[in-house]
Amino acid sequence: MITIKQVSHHYTMGKKAKETTVPVLHGIDLHVEKGEIVSLVGKSGSGKSTLLHIIGGFIQPTSGQVVINGKTITGWDEGKLADFRLQHIGYIFQNFQLIPSMTAAQNIELPLILNGTAKQERKQKVAEILRQVELEAYPDHYPSELSGGQQQRVAIARALILDPPLILADEPTGSLDSDTEAELLTLIRKLNEQNGITFFLITHDQEVAAIADRQLEIKDGQMLKVKGVMPV
Numbered sequence: 515m516i517t518i519k520q521v522s523h524h525y526t527m528g529k530k531a532k533e534t535t536v537p538v539l540h541g542i543d544l545h546v547e548k549g550e551i552v553s554l555v556g557k558s559g560s561g562k563s564t565l566l567h568i569i570g571g572f573i574q575p576t577s578g579q580v581v582i583n584g585k586t587i588t589g590w591d592e593g594k595l596a597d598f599r600l601q602h603i604g605y606i607f608q609n610f611q612l613i614p615s616m617t618a619a620q621n622i623e624l625p626l627i628l629n630g631t632a633k634q635e636r637k638q639k640v641a642e643i644l645r646q647v648e649l650e651a652y653p654d655h656y657p658s659e660l661s662g663g664q665q666q667r668v669a670i671a672r673a674l675i676l677d678p679p680l681i682l683a684d685e686p687t688g689s690l691d692s693d694t695e696a697e698l699l700t701l702i703r704k705l706n707e708q709n710g711i712t713f714f715l716i717t718h719d720q721e722v723a724a725i726a727d728r729q730l731e732i733k734d735g736q737m738l739k740v741k742g743v744m745p746v
């Protein structure tokens with residue numbers, strides 16, 4: 515599902531004459547099988563988010579190759595990447611990133627509008643996914659009228675609505691208390707087992723890392739050690 519070959523990345527900062535480079539990732543190799551849950555842990559600044567953004571095609575690596583669901587996305591233009599993301603990748607973020615002026619149902623419906631799904635089918639799919647994340651009683655609530663856990667379930671429903679085979683999550687439980695976190699982890703496991711969705715999760719949290727089939731650790735931009743099998 516994800517193959518990363520010798521990916522390195524540095525950011526460039528400052529004005530042209532005084533540019534400095536910030537090296538972040540160094541020769542990363544990584545392979546995630548379809549249907550796996552893989553977690554990535556590492557200290558702040560170790561390069562986790564940069565790697566996630568590279569996997570999602572938001573950042574082109576300085577060197578190396580990224581293959582997602584059989585497609586080598588390295589070097590693609592933004593339009594092609596945006597289409598690819600819509601079909602293949604769902605995102606979940608720590609701060610949910612819901613649109614505050616839209617209800618739960620409207621937030622979830624948005625990707626369906628973007629991909630041109632007809633209205634009746636949209637309504638049907640939103641109702642179905644609201645059931646799956648156990649929010650059928652809250653379609654008309656705005657994000658500010660929902661708890662943190664409910665907001666994150668709306669975000670998960672939005673990530674799932676186009677049936678992507680892969681979900682990338684950046685600290686998905688970072689804003690939740692421990693009970694809500696446990697509920698969310700159960701939901702992730704259920705979605706993995708029932709729908710076969712592959713999850714790649716960045717986390718600081720051992721509870722989250724523990725639900726993964728495999729746990730990767732990054733230190734100073736290099737893959738450190740792997741619980742289970744080797745990353746490639």
Ligand SMILES: Nc1ncnc2c1ncn2[C@@H]1O[C@H](COP(=O)(O)OP(=O)(O)OP(=O)(O)O)[C@@H](O)[C@H]1O
Nearest residue numbers: 525527536538556557558559560561562563564565
């Ligand atoms: N746009 C940018 N320009 C310059 N440097 C950046 C940029 N984004 C990140 N960095 C630097 O790259 C390094 C890795 O950042 P990254 O966000 O990938 O780390 P992280 O492991 O996700 O950290 P955290 O756990 O704190 O979110 C850091 O030193 C950061 O300052």
